Amino acid sequence: MADHYYTNQPSTAHDRKIWDAQLRGQKFRFISDAGVFAKGGVDYGSRVLIEAMDIPEAAQVLDVGCGYGPIGLTAARLAGRGHVTMIDVNQRAVELAKENAANNKVANVTIVESDLFAALGEQQFDVILTNPPIRAGKEVVHAIFEGAYDRLREGGALWVVIQKKQGAPSAKQKLESLFAQVEEVTKDKGYRVYRAVK
Template identity: 45%
Template sequence: MTEYYYTQNPEVLHEKRQWQFTLLNQNLTFNSDNGVFSKATVDFGTRTLLEALNLKEFTGEVLDVGCGYGPIGLAIAKAVPEIHVDLVDVNLRALDLCKENAEQNNIHNVTIWESDTYDKVEKTTYQTVVSNPPVRAGKSVVTKILVEAKNHLQVGGSLIIVLQKKQGAPSAKKKMEQVFGNAKIIHKQKGYYIIKSVKESQ
C-alpha cells in the first residue's frame, strides 16, 4: 500500500534531507524526509499563500492546519515574533520534522502537536487559521478544514486557504461563502487561488 503524507505513520523508508528557502523575507533551513508533503522544496501553493498575506494584520494567535514540516506556520512565526502560532498535523513524521525545524531556526513562539484537523484543537479565539489543505486526503477532509475553522476563530478572525482551481478552489469558495457569509479570492497565480473568509459574528 502506498502511504500518503496525510496518514499518521507513513511506512516509507527514511531519506532525510536538508535545504534552505526564503519565505516572508526570512532565510529558513528545512529538514525533510520521505512520507511528507512536498519533501524536496517548499511547494508553489504554500509560497503563493504566504505571498498573499498582509503580516500587519497578524496581531493575535494563528493556527496552521495540516502544517506538514512547517513552512507556513514557521515562516509566519519567524516573521512576526510577537505573535504565537499553533501548528497541527496528523502525520507524526511531519510533526517531528516541524519541531526540528522550529528549533533549528530558533523559532520559539510556536506550539506543535498531533491533531486530525481540529480534533485536538481546543482554542476558539484564533485570529487567523491558515491551511494548504491535503487534497489527496479527500474532499471530506478539505471540507472539514473549511467548515470547522469558524468554530476556532474569534469574531473578526479570518480563514485563509490555498487551493488549485482544478482541485476544487471554486467549490471551496462556495462552501466558505455558505459557512461564513463571505469569501474573497485575495490572490491568484498559475491556477492557485488564495481564498479568505472573515468570521463576522458568532
C-alpha cells in the same frame, strides 16, 4: 501501496532532504522526509499562500496540516509578539516541524499531532492558515473549513490556498456557505488564495 502524507504513521523508508529557502524576506533551512507532503522543497501552493497571507504582529495563529512547517514558521516570524499553533495528523511531519522550529530558532510556536482540530480543545484564533490535504478528499477539506469557522474569533480570517483543477470553485462555494465575507486574494499559475472572514 505507498503511504500518502495524510497518514498518521507513515511506513515509507526515511529519505531526509535539507534545503535553504527565503520566504517573506526571512531565511530558513528546512529538513523534510519521505512520507511528508512536498519533501523536496517548499511547494508552489505554500509559497503563494505565504506571500499573500496577512499576519498581524500580535496574532494568535493556527496552521492546519502544517507538514514540516514552512507556512506556520513563516507566520511565527511575522507574528513576533503573537503565537502560532501548528497541527498535523502525520507524526513524521510533526517531528520535522519541531526540528525545523528549533533549527531556525522560532520559539513562539506550539506544534501538536492532531487529527483535524481534535487536540485543540476550545482554543480560539485570529488567523487560520491552510494548504489543505486535497488527496484526503473533499470531506476532509470541508471539515477543515467548518472547524476553522468554529475556532476563529469574530473578525478573524481563514486563509486557504487551493488549485483550480483540484476544486477551487467548490471550495469557494463551501467557504461562502460558512463565512460572511470571502475574497479571492491571489491567482497564480492555477492556484487561488481565498481569505474568508468570520
